[in-house]
Amino acid sequence: MILKEQLISVIYQAIDEVNAVLPPDQQLEKSIHTVLFGESGKLDSLGLVNMIVTTEQKIEENFGIAITLADEKAMSQRNSPFRTVESLAEYIPQLITERQHA
Amino acid sequence: MPEQVMLITGSGKGIGKYLAEYYSAKGYRVIGCSRSEVDFKLDNYRHFCLDVSDEKKVKEMFAEINRSFGRLDILVNNAGIASMNHVLLTPLETVHKILNTNVVGTFLFCREAAKLMRKNKSGRIVNFATVATPLKLEGEAIYASSKAAVVSLTEVLARELAQFGITVNAVGPTPVKTDLIRSVPPQKIEDLIRRQAIPRLGEFRDISNVIDFFIRPESDFVTGAVIYLGGV
Ligand SMILES: NC(=O)c1ccc[n+]([C@@H]2O[C@H](COP(=O)([O-])OP(=O)(O)OC[C@H]3O[C@@H](n4cnc5c(N)ncnc54)[C@H](OP(=O)(O)O)[C@@H]3O)[C@@H](O)[C@H]2O)c1
Numbered sequence: 001m002i003l004k005e006q007l008i009s010v011i012y013q014a015i016d017e018v019n020a021v022l023p024p025d026q027q028l029e030k031s032i033h034t035v036l037f038g039e040s041g042k043l044d045s046l047g048l049v050n051m052i053v054t055t056e057q058k059i060e061e062n063f064g065i066a067i068t069l070a071d072e073k074a075m076s077q078r079n080s081p082f083r084t085v086e087s088l089a090e091y092i093p094q095l096i097t098e099r100q101h102a
Numbered sequence: 103m104p105e106q107v108m109l110i111t112g113s114g115k116g117i118g119k120y121l122a123e124y125y126s127a128k129g130y131r132v133i134g135c136s137r138s139e140v141d142f143k144l145d146n147y148r149h150f151c152l153d154v155s156d157e158k159k160v161k162e163m164f165a166e167i168n169r170s171f172g173r174l175d176i177l178v179n180n181a182g183i184a185s186m187n188h189v190l191l192t193p194l195e196t197v198h199k200i201l202n203t204n205v206v207g208t209f210l211f212c213r214e215a216a217k218l219m220r221k222n223k224s225g226r227i228v229n230f231a232t233v234a235t236p237l238k239l240e241g242e243a244i245y246a247s248s249k250a251a252v253v254s255l256t257e258v259l260a261r262e263l264a265q266f267g268i269t270v271n272a273v274g275p276t277p278v279k280t281d282l283i284r285s286v287p288p289q290k291i292e293d294l295i296r297r298q299a300i301p302r303l304g305e306f307r308d309i310s311n312v313i314d315f316f317i318r319p320e321s322d323f324v325t326g327a328v329i330y331l332g333g334v
Contacts, residue, residue: 046265
């Protein structure tokens with residue numbers, strides 16, 4: 001069982017990596033409330049792609065689990081799981097569980 | 103320059119096997135895959151048994167590539183299947199199989215490869231088209247359409263992946279003697295070859311020559327291109 005705190009710290013690793021290539025005015029803060037996607041977010045569409053893919057790779061590196069974050073469910077949900085760091089951290093366990101039962 | 107890591111799909115036999123031999127002899131670290139085990143051994147070569155349209159298996163393989171090599175420089179999407187059949191006699195099952203391998207497989211590998219290549223801000227993807235598409239070959243409706251989809255994928259991904267320094271191109275071979283065309287009647291092949299500007303069977307080296315061009319460092323401004331062989 002992977003804890004939400006562990007996932008948040010993995011997302012923070014991804015933020016560090018993404019920040020390294022973002023201009024100073026677009027830097028993401030390491031907070032659970034940081035908006036990743038949506039009107040008040042700082043990331044442009046490419047930035048979001050980078051953030052999602054980097055998070056996916058960090059999950060794989062840290063837990064040895066290969067998942068696809070941008071699955072159909074995530075892309076079609078009205079409340080996007082990519083909205084904030086916290087919503088993303090809450091979404092990932094669902095994906096891992098589904099994968100184990102697949 | 104660090105060792106270049108190249109992934110070739112469908113490397114069990116035919117063109118893919120030749121490419122694995124050719125590039126491993128050239129010093130590339132080659133990773134190959136096919137559904138069945140391989141009966142050959144090569145230096146610098148590692149084989150994975152999987153179906154290219156099986157997302158879970160494919161993702162696990164890419165995770166393993168990342169763990170072992172930490173990079174991927176070149177992807178050659180060679181795995182492909184065909185079926186000669188009049189449209190009125192084509193079972194739906196065949197349609198699904200061809201689309202799954204040729205289109206879904208190519209898509210999945212492009213997506214996962216780009217995630218890895220992105221890290222180095224460079225990469226080369228070479229997809230496989232066929233002259234059956236521009237020649238509008240009768241009896242190959244689904245095969246030709248599946249490869250038309252590969253051409254579109256190549257053209258659009260060339261644009262989407264350019265920002266990561268990844269080029270996406272395709273080679274479109276003419277008939278080459280492999281199991282893929284074993285069941286095509288000789289007369290059909292003859293007729294087809296006569297429609298080429300240069301009427302001869304394709305050789306493996308014709309294909310590696312085009313791939314060599316796409317993957318060389320100087321070709322970093324060549325993307326979204328489809329090169330059909332034989333002057334089709
Ligand atoms: N030969 C020609 O005349 C010709 C002309 C134009 C284009 N092409 C293209 O060239 C490429 C290679 O063709 P080829 O002639 O070398 O064919 P081939 O001799 O039949 O070899 C195909 C290879 O792909 C593998 N493969 C097929 N389906 C797969 C799947 N779902 N998942 C993983 N591996 C799979 C096969 O291994 P398993 O069966 O063990 O999986 C085999 O190793 C294809 O894309 C084809 O469309 C060939």
